[in-house]
Amino acid sequence: MDGRIVNLRSKLEIYKAGNGGAKLADCPIRDVIQGISNKWSSLLIMALAEKPYRFGELRRLVPDISQRMLTQTLHDLQRDGYVHRQVFPTKPPSVEYSLTDLGRSMFGPLHQLMQWAELNHGAVREARAVFDAED
Amino acid sequence: MDGRIVNLRSKLEIYKAGNGGAKLADCPIRDVIQGISNKWSSLLIMALAEKPYRFGELRRLVPDISQRMLTQTLHDLQRDGYVHRQVFPTKPPSVEYSLTDLGRSMFGPLHQLMQWAELNHGAVREARAVFDAED
DNA sequence: TAGGTAAGTCTCAAAAAGAGACCAGCGCTA
DNA sequence: TAGCGCTGGTCTCTTTTTGAGACTTACCTA
Numbered sequence: 001m002d003g004r005i006v007n008l009r010s011k012l013e014i015y016k017a018g019n020g021g022a023k024l025a026d027c028p029i030r031d032v033i034q035g036i037s038n039k040w041s042s043l044l045i046m047a048l049a050e051k052p053y054r055f056g057e058l059r060r061l062v063p064d065i066s067q068r069m070l071t072q073t074l075h076d077l078q079r080d081g082y083v084h085r086q087v088f089p090t091k092p093p094s095v096e097y098s099l100t101d102l103g104r105s106m107f108g109p110l111h112q113l114m115q116w117a118e119l120n121h122g123a124v125r126e127a128r129a130v131f132d133a134e135d
Numbered sequence: 136m137d138g139r140i141v142n143l144r145s146k147l148e149i150y151k152a153g154n155g156g157a158k159l160a161d162c163p164i165r166d167v168i169q170g171i172s173n174k175w176s177s178l179l180i181m182a183l184a185e186k187p188y189r190f191g192e193l194r195r196l197v198p199d200i201s202q203r204m205l206t207q208t209l210h211d212l213q214r215d216g217y218v219h220r221q222v223f224p225t226k227p228p229s230v231e232y233s234l235t236d237l238g239r240s241m242f243g244p245l246h247q248l249m250q251w252a253e254l255n256h257g258a259v260r261e262a263r264a265v266f267d268a269e270d
Numbered sequence: 271t272a273g274g275t276a277a278g279t280c281t282c283a284a285a286a287a288g289a290g291a292c293c294a295g296c297g298c299t300a
Numbered sequence: 301t302a303g304c305g306c307t308g309g310t311c312t313c314t315t316t317t318t319g320a321g322a323c324t325t326a327c328c329t330a
Binding site: 027028035037041042067080081102110118124125131 | 145163164165166167168169170171172173174175176178181208212213215216226237240241243244245248250251252253255256258259260261263265266267
């Protein structure tokens with residue numbers, strides 16, 4: 001037991017393989033992870049995991065996201081298959097966003113990471129304080 | 136069983152609570168998650184989970200990262216306590232980066248997410264193809 | 271003596287994100 | 301009936317972030 005995760009080496013090999021062949025963009029892990037590792041994606045996924053929300057509701061729920069980035073992030077999540085967008089022909093029309101099965105499936109591991117974050121944010125904040133105290 | 140994750144509501148409540156009080160930056164989950172959900176962090180954590188690497192080795196391993204972003208991302212990961220930076224007084228001095236205990240602990244859930252990504256990248260790519268085929 | 275290596279920093283250009291005005295159609299109210 | 305706000309966006313402008321690439325200091329090698 002040295003803390004190393006089994007099977008990791010093989011995954012890194014996939015990554016390294018792309019290295020020489022200029023196929024880095026094809027690395028499956030990077031391709032998928034980078035779609036969700038940006039400032040707003042995981043936050044919106046977390047919100048939609050609770051229940052479906054409408055555009056304006058999400059905007060009020062996450063007040064420091066700009067309307068532009070909310071539109072764009074939801075669009076990207078929809079394109080990657082995590083989010084479903086349904087338009088209701090009310091007046092004015094309303095749009096509801098919800099997680100797809102793929103989105104709910106992905107939220108499993110993401111939620112694990114969030115639980116870790118909640119449990120360990122004290123340690124992280126302390127690490128920052130220690131680091132900032134040094135010159 | 137409706138696919139909803141237990142305890143999620145309470146976490147969203149924490150988030151919403153910050154809403155009115157303008158304390159969004161204090162949301163522990165956001166604070167921690169946003170430190171690792173950017174283009175390069177998870178990739179470098181993945182590399183360092185395999186074994187310690189030196190600066191130049193990481194640069195060669197991830198050839199499409201700029202030297203500037205490698206420096207900065209490693210610095211941020213070190214500040215958050217995930218990565219340890221050790222300078223060896225060789226000529227010229229060499230610097231080795233490795234995961235701390237906190238970093239290894241965080242890599243557990245992150246690795247779960249990466250496994251999901253590896254298993255489901257087919258579904259994601261297909262979703263993109265379907266989405267792009269529509270006008 | 272020229273060139274390579276180490277781990278960066280510095281500057282400038284390009285890309286991404288944020289702020290806020292603007293849009294159309296309808297319902298409500300004054 | 302004139303204005304107002306609500307809906308879910310788009311458009312433009314500014315600021316921030318990222319990327320590309322030259323430059324640094326000190327040594328080792330050809």
